[in-house]
Amino acid sequence: MRFTERLFEKVSDIWEKTHQHPFVVGIGTGELPVESFIRYMKQDYVFLIDYSKLFAAGAVKARDIETMAAFAKLLDETLHGEMDLHREYAERFGITDQQLEDTKPMPINLAYTRYMLNVAQNGSLAELVSALLPCMWSYREISTMLATNYPGAIEHLLYGEWVKMYSSNEFGSLATWLIDLLDRLTEGKPERELAILEEHFLTTSRFEYMFWDMVYQGGEWPV
Numbered sequence: 001m002r003f004t005e006r007l008f009e010k011v012s013d014i015w016e017k018t019h020q021h022p023f024v025v026g027i028g029t030g031e032l033p034v035e036s037f038i039r040y041m042k043q044d045y046v047f048l049i050d051y052s053k054l055f056a057a058g059a060v061k062a063r064d065i066e067t068m069a070a071f072a073k074l075l076d077e078t079l080h081g082e083m084d085l086h087r088e089y090a091e092r093f094g095i096t097d098q099q100l101e102d103t104k105p106m107p108i109n110l111a112y113t114r115y116m117l118n119v120a121q122n123g124s125l126a127e128l129v130s131a132l133l134p135c136m137w138s139y140r141e142i143s144t145m146l147a148t149n150y151p152g153a154i155e156h157l158l159y160g161e162w163v164k165m166y167s168s169n170e171f172g173s174l175a176t177w178l179i180d181l182l183d184r185l186t187e188g189k190p191e192r193e194l195a196i197l198e199e200h201f202l203t204t205s206r207f208e209y210m211f212w213d214m215v216y217q218g219g220e221w222p223v
């Protein structure tokens with residue numbers, strides 16, 4: 001069994017719950033309140049600023065030029081592809097790029113990015129990839145599920161662009177590259193090391209769920 005198959009099995013309950021989260025379902029049905037989506041866009045923008053740094057760390061930790069170049073591409077795609085989507089949405093809502101960038105991260109957002117940045121600082125390349133992978137992989141799963149199960153989700157006037165971008169082959173192939181990389185990095189590794197990677201993957205899968213919940217519920221600091 002590929003290591004990533006083991007990871008997928010480990011988190012399948014969490015990911016299934018994520019697919020049923022009212023925020024995710026609301027994107028599919030088009031019934032998500034627009035205020036919730038705006039909150040998500042702003043929080044996600046500052047999330048992605050930190051997230052993109054993980055790809056820079058991946059390039060630093062890589063042992064060969066091909067892997068370095070792939071991480072450089074991921075960094076570029078995040079800053080100029082994925083975040084363009086957020087900037088375009090923000091423009092529709094009358095929010096400037098500067099306002100997006102100045103968004104203060106909510107507690108779960110901060111905890112999630114700090115967790116991954118800590119792994120980037122202190123862990124191996126395999127640890128880094130296992131921590132950042134649920135972000136890319138779960139979005140691929142969510143968006144393809146929405147495109148398949150919710151007729152009209154891709155054409156929706158507001159949320160359609162989101163579904164289209166994340167269910168695209170381009171986005172999917174970036175996630176696939178990371179999955180394959182983790183399988184290569186873990187070949188022949190002892191169980192003691194694999195268990196650490198599994199823990200990172202589980203933790204950030206939980207954070208993914210909590211991020212949806214944060215932007216749905218409000219998610220502000222309690223005091």
Ligand SMILES: Cc1ncc(CN)c(N)n1
Nearest residue numbers: 044047048135136139211
């Ligand atoms: C919180 C979160 N997780 C995942 C993704 C997809 N890169 C995202 N934009 N934001």
